[in-house]
Amino acid sequence: MFTIDRSQASWKYPFALIWIGQAFSLFGSGLAGFAIVWWLTATTGSATVLATATLATLLPGILIGPLAGALIDRWDRRAVIMVADLTGALGAAALAVLFWIDALAIWHVYLIMALRSLAGAFHWPAMQASISLMAPERHLARIGGLSQMLQGATNIAAPPLGALLIAIWPLHGLMLIDVVTALIAVAGVGLVRFPRPPRAAPAVADAPATGVVAEMRAGLRYISRWPGLMMVMGMAALINLLLTPAFSLLPILVTRHFHGEALHLAWMNAAEGAGIVLGGLIIGVWGGFRRRMNTVVFGLIGLGISILAIGAAPATAFLPALAAVAVVGAMSPVVNAPMMAIVQSVVAPEMQGRVFTALGSVSMAMTPLGLVIAGPVADAFGVQVWYLLGGCACLLMTLLVLGIPAVRDLEDRPRDSGRSAVVRSENVPS
Template identity: 80%
Template structure:
């Protein structure tokens, strides 16, 4: 087993083992997700079924977030990540078996997607909270950029590869790819010993806090940190506005730009390529010395490019296409350094709770935005979502630049009064 020590130059080698395994798992999950959506579409042709499947993916993670966060901060994060990956592998294996015996029903899909969502509610916060213990602080933004690049590459490569493989392989074989890649991720994490995570004990009686007390402590920690609260509010608002905007991209293409499937494909490819380019740029560059300056730079261009999409006339498809590329590029430029700031400033014993809360709040905005997207677009036109999204991004840029609690967030080290930390054995 390899031991990772972020103070030693060799930290990157065991970390690379973990990262490569997680990259394989992410790609396998993307491929499996495409297969499941294709099967639901082919088997039912029902928009309601697809919407329910989306809810099964989102709601468990939203609802379980506060509990998951406090448990991540109490448990061995390495084991949490491994169990979450194994749970995903078991779900994929069950789907593969049901495909093989031709017994898959819609409710099976809902149940397994719910199970995988619950696993994801533990996996993402545990991984984000662990990165800050494994990598030097100066490299956190670079790692975030590489993670964003990986997500963009998966969004580009998984759907066409899945469509190709569906034509030549049986569905159960495709689901087994997800099983294998998840097991690769488990092995990668299992080969590396994580640094010890301190655990919180009461300064009064020396006992570890209970689960409910831990949830309340986490909520008070976030609520009492105005800069962090504003950042979470910004993330929620961006998701509320931009999820509907880009979910309605097919309507924008067909009804405004008078395009078809080819133009939509170009838009999707441009967005994914932009994310890959932006993630790679941050992975190599790392951003400005002041991470918040990188965030401000990215938000300015993100807001401008989204506005361009919203105000582009029907004949200006090419400028809108370029703007979509810029949106993709700037997404990692904003997200990677912002996540690095949270990783560097939040107390290590609280990061599970903070990242779980951030994920839950952000995800909760997506179904809410989608719920109101249709009526608003039918009344005011689909471009209104892009105009609102771009305008709000620029307004939030101003808030980040002038509000000290946000602008100087990276200079603060959040500590939790009234408790002490001892090393976890």
Template identity: 55%
Template sequence: MHDSTPTAETKTSPWATRFFAIWTGQAFSLLGSSLAQFALVWWLTKTTGSATVLATATLVAILPQVLLGPFAGALVDRWNRRRVMIAADGLVALAAGLLAYLYWANAIQIWHIYAVMLIRSIGGAFHWPAMQASTSLMVPKQQLSRVAGLNQTLHGVMNIISPPAGALALSVFPMHSILAMDVFTALIAISPLLFVTIPQPPRQLADAQAVITPRLLWRDVREGLRFIYGWPGVFALLIMATVINFTLNPAFSLMPILVTKHFSGGALQLGWMNSAWGVGVVAGSLLLSVWGGFRRRILTTLSGLVGMGFGTLLIGLSPASAFGLAVASMFLAGFMNPITNGPVIAILQAVVPPEIQGRVMTVVGSVSAAMSPLGMAIAGPVADALGVRFWFVTGGIICALMGLIAFRVPAVLHIEDDRHTARPAAEATLVAGPLPAAGAAE
């Protein structure tokens, strides 16, 4: 699965034209997915009113990315990344189309939604590393931080637009029409990918000719693991992220229950909360793009982590009569999100060799979210027994404490200084074991 991408064309083609053609299509797809996601979550909330159902839906959406992530990243590093994104967007469109038909036929059941969320998550497990790894090949290194900030801004804008737009769509259109919009926007995302070339990373001849076997695939996954394990700062951040995600992911997945049961709100109030997060993300992204963060980028991340934990804690402590405080706290948590994540993404894209970025980034994502399924599994029953605010208070405290503690961890503070200690790809390959016998090209 290779594109012929002449070196001269890659050098002379303006990177912005190619990159933003793809980026614009993905932005439309994200809008459609955000509208559909809001509508589905609200439908589940109104239909069941169960924290367990919402937690299960989130669990189903996360599991494939946790379990398949490292293997998907290894395959993305070997496959043509443009074709991977086309296939992933096509899978999303197919899943949304099937769900739209079930709503139209009045045959929808909750397990149908779970199944479609599972399919969409599988597509996302391949699409995300393909897009991230392609970005570092299309965008100059000095522009990576700005592009990361732009991506954060896009997600923030979607968080602002999608809740009120989703609530409006629910009041005007039936569910199958909203899901049809998701299909249409996914097709828009595919369109530029049919015409725009994406550079492929240099590969060793043995890798390019090897038949993809389970042994070879596992070798590639171990290569990503070794690279991360040999980078002490990233390894320490992964441990922190795993603990934080164990509590924060369940908390925010239960936001509809917090709004309806604690604040006695409806779709409008849920939209306010989601929009506050989105406005915060946009504001934080703009600040980061103008300010640039501290010279040592990890200090920006840790400061954002403490602030995000404080905002989450305030959401959980807000009394039922202080919905405005919860909205303001949601804004604070959203504001700190890009300040936390943007510098880390830029560090990984700038430092990790392009030929192994797919597997490294998916290993980072999978390991950091590894405890989330356990958190989701117990989130619903615990929230039903102790109240949903428990997760926000606990998650906020843990997030803030982790950020403060990390200021005292040398491996984290010197994450960029120690990047040369990370095992390079060639060395990691040798340590991981010999290649299987070469066969036909993929």
């Protein structure tokens, strides 16, 4: 078994084992996800069914987030990641069997998607919280950029490959690919011994079930007493509120405004994915400005201007709008990777599970609300209005970052001990 020590140059090799395994799993999940959506569409043709499936993937993470964070900080994060990957593999295997025996029902899909989402609610924060202990701090933004690049590459490659495989393979074959890739990810993690953070408070950790609730409350208090971190969570929530629905409205923008066809929508999706790959590659190689928050500001400016360009593009300007979509994709890693690196570098390692799950829960909680609001707004005022609102919001957030010292100087805050935070919280009446 390999051991990661970020103080030594050899940390890259065991980390690469984990990263490559997770890359396989991400791609397999992309193929499986495309197959599931295609089956739902071909079987029902119902937008309500697709919307319900989307909610099934969102709600577990929103509802379980704070509790998951407390458990991640109590448990062995390596084991959490492996169990989460195995749970995803189990769900894919169940779908494969149901496809094979021709017994799959819509409620099976909802249930298994919720189960996989629940596993993801543990997997992502456990991985993010572990990366800060595996890699030197100066490389965190680069790793975040490469991860974003991988996500973009999956967005580009998985749908067309999935469409090709559906034409020549049965659907249970695609599910089995997801099972195999998840097992590759488990093997990569299993070969590496993770660094473990210090325990936040042994007295709490040794307590029975009430200790989990106490640690969850301690995590929420840890965040609430940190104004800069609270504002970052608010920014993430606002981005999800406005930008996620904006890009769910791309089909409407293409058909109603640009009077395009399916091919034009495919070009839009490909441009966004290509932009994410390019932006992730740039951050992965460059690493950003010396002050990471300056990189975030640069990305927000680029994001705001490009989204405004999409909203302002006339019906005859499809190609400029296509270029703006690519810039939006490229700016996403420029914003996300350094921001995640800042959180990883300043939050106490033993508190990061709780912080990342809270960040994910708050930001994802806004997505259903945005989806509910965006449709009526687009119908009443035109789809471009939503892009104009999103672009203005990004530029406004740029001014807030620059003008509020708690956010602007967030990366300058020394990493404090989660132990003291938990102990203090236990002495505060609720």
